[in-house]
Amino acid sequence: MMTARGDDAGPAPEGAGGRRGEEPAPPFEMIVVGSVNADLVIRVDRRPMPGETVIGSDLATYPGGKGANQAVAAARLGARVALLGRVGSDGNGEFLRKALSGDGVDLDRLTDTPGPSGVAVITVGADGDNSIIVSPGVNARLSEDDIAAAADLLASARVVSLQLESPLATVVAAARTAARVVFNLSPPAAVPDELLAVCDPLVVNEHEAALLLGGPGEPEQQARALLALGPRSAVLTLGADGAVVAEPGTVTAVPSPRVEAVDTTGAGDAFTGALAWRLARGDGLADATAFAVRVGAASVRAPGAQSSYPYPEDLEGL
Template identity: 45%
Template sequence: MSVLVVGSANTDILVRARRAPQPGETVLGGDAQVLPGGKGANQAVAAARAGAEVAFCGALGRDTFAPVVRQALTEAGIDLRYLRELDVPSGVALITISEDGENSITVASGANARLSADDLPERWDGVTHLLMQQEIPEATVLAAAQRTKAAGIKVLLNAAPARPLPAELWPLLDVLIVNEHELAQLSGAPEGQEEGAARSLLGRGLGRVIVTLGGRGSLAVDGEQVWRQPAHPVQVIDTTGAGDTFCGVLTAWLAGGAELAEALRAASVAGALACTRLGAQAAMPTHSEIEAALTGSAID
């Protein structure tokens, strides 16, 4: 394997409605769908579909939701030797998707909140890139970064959902991936000043910052260069899995030896393609679909 994803695994309960409800309001929606999700599992599936060899380290409960996630990961060809089963509820996400494709999400973390450093692999043979998110405990993220960095493995963190990062984590990160809102929370800079805000984070010791900007595309910043990737034009149906698709495909391309500009382009195109279908994992494109759509994309 080349990519190890350490992160969350949820079952998504998804409902389409005209709009998300306001506080105290009930909004009638369509039929509910029960789908595999969780940022960690989503990103693992995205990387696997993009052609990477992927292993997943996460936690499920022993309940009726767990088989939904396990089956999806198995069908994606992901190595599940590090998937733990705990005597607690599995993670569940409640998702409302509005007519314009935007989503609102409430997550019950369940087993994800109990994934500990003791659940991490003891050996890292064959792993070249570690990808993590923040739907698991901070201590687990830090322990994984420390152990893999010491083994010479590239460490990527999608800092979502946003929370302050411990000082000792910053210099362990080769790549930090955030959206514009997470960037503003981590940097303290106003939204709309992404390049300056990203540069300010580099001073904390990490290697590169990549910012996803929705319809404005994405950008990457390191100490010497800025890359800007325009958005790939699509008809948006559902944005639920777009960010996770971006992270998984970016990591898969980097693990395959691609330069950052090439990986950024592939991730941006893949994230856009994921918006054209309903759901998270079900919407993620294959390697061949990404390659076909890359024609005509550009980077500055």
């Protein structure tokens, strides 16, 4: 079993030249291509019904976006990670760039773009669960040209992590360039077989799996059905119940530690960022998922997305 120190931290990072006689380490273990948003969060005792008004908490603003979240989750754990994305020319853009830089994410490919930054409006219920509306802003302008300009960098990374808060054509272009693709199909949408075929793994939660597969089902059965769609491997996340890993010929259930959930915002991104990093370090998929489940569990113990993401010492006891 992995522990929060020692094996959990993985091998010490190599210098740019690696060990003598070995292939030089890439400049980044993983690259995230994706969205950068300001999360506007209001806590409520219950969500309003159509036409109803409820009183919530004071508005809190946090750095977020699925791409940025995954990059921060990995960086806090020790990854060498770069983010390819766009932020706007508004005050949120400056706020988001500063937050990412403070967590050690490389921002050389984060482009300042005239227009509004992406924004997510999030309501968090008394049970810690959330509902989210995303306004993409300049995230919608991340383009195939951006991917082409970064093609050598993307090809050099061990893992490229992708989501769907960026245009689908951009995501597909990035997948064509990557050595290994970790793809979180969120928000869920129809995607081409070409993209599914290079996912290793495809990562979805129960709701996303149900939309892909036409309805809910037993988790291990759903995981096998996801694999049958064409990805090289698949991970079905189950919230407090952990995850199920599907690889050719093998399905593995991975339990989660029990924690008291304060806010589940960004937990899936924490999971995926941790998963992508451990795969980049050479873990097998089941072991990487076991680590990522603990990171996801740790992230729900505090409010916000990136602000809740753990450092290695925060995983002790999980």
